[in-house]
Amino acid sequence: MIAGDNGAVHWSLVVPLKPLALAKSRLSEATGGAMRPRFALAFAQDTVSRALSCRTVRDVVVVTDDPLAAAELTALGARVVPDSPGAGLNAALAHGAAEVRARRPAAALAALNADLPALRPDELERVLAMARQFPRAFLADAAGIGTTFLSAAPGTELRPAFGGHSRHRHLASGAVEIELDGVESIRRDVDTGDDLRAALALGVGPRTAARCATAPAAWGS
Numbered sequence: 001m002i003a004g005d006n007g008a009v010h011w012s013l014v015v016p017l018k019p020l021a022l023a024k025s026r027l028s029e030a031t032g033g034a035m036r037p038r039f040a041l042a043f044a045q046d047t048v049s050r051a052l053s054c055r056t057v058r059d060v061v062v063v064t065d066d067p068l069a070a071a072e073l074t075a076l077g078a079r080v081v082p083d084s085p086g087a088g089l090n091a092a093l094a095h096g097a098a099e100v101r102a103r104r105p106a107a108a109l110a111a112l113n114a115d116l117p118a119l120r121p122d123e124l125e126r127v128l129a130m131a132r133q134f135p136r137a138f139l140a141d142a143a144g145i146g147t148t149f150l151s152a153a154p155g156t157e158l159r160p161a162f163g164g165h166s167r168h169r170h171l172a173s174g175a176v177e178i179e180l181d182g183v184e185s186i187r188r189d190v191d192t193g194d195d196l197r198a199a200l201a202l203g204v205g206p207r208t209a210a211r212c213a214t215a216p217a218a219w220g221s
């Protein structure tokens, strides 16, 4: 386990991101098809930028084949690796986790969705502090059906089972559910227009706010 000066674990986060032209398909109705990739990029930029600002986050590895997202997220300080398995979300996460452990076998790592534009660093710090107490731990999404965060302590495989009703699958796999009050920003993934309105109510990062400001009537911003 890598510990900082004050004994805090330093985490590697693995963030999966679909090619922007395909990402956030359920948002099309709310944003229009032409704008949807830009929203998907803004969500990822706000997620990665705020995750990188956490004191206990050592690095963020983004798994994506999208060239624009790769350039923009590299500029923010992320390390981008291609989605070489090309076999969906869980294969991409396993690949990202293997990339982290190839460099640092004793890394504490966690998967984090790229669609958390309201992410607050203080809330992520609390989730990470709780997660370090368990071999594997996860946070359910705001709906209580899916998952937005899954961690693996050093020496433990991530074994991601994201997609659809993943909360149940992660519980069944033995991962511990993190039940903390006041971490809504990490649970608020954005799939639909209603999700985006909920994220805006929590307070989104600057790139998502700027994107919503181009259509204030739709988002009330």
Ligand SMILES: Nc1nc2c(ncn2[C@@H]2O[C@H](COP(=O)(O)OP(=O)(O)OP(=O)(O)O)[C@@H](O)[C@H]2O)c(=O)[nH]1
Pocket (backbone or CB within 6 Å): 015, 016, 017, 018, 022, 023, 024, 025, 026, 027, 063, 064, 065, 083, 087, 088, 089, 092, 113, 114, 115, 189, 191
């Ligand atoms: N690298 C990679 N990331 C993926 C893949 N599928 C989903 N993701 C990412 O996994 C996270 C959770 O996925 P979803 O919430 O379903 O996002 P999405 O697939 O863009 O949304 P929909 O098109 O509406 O299903 C998001 O950060 C996605 O970009 C994949 O095949 N490869």
Ligand SMILES: C=C(OP(=O)(O)O)C(=O)O
Pocket (backbone or CB within 6 Å): 141, 145, 146, 147, 148, 161, 162, 163, 164, 165, 166, 167, 189, 191
């Ligand atoms: C990927 C997931 O769900 P969604 O596609 O609904 O965000 C999940 O919650 O595991």
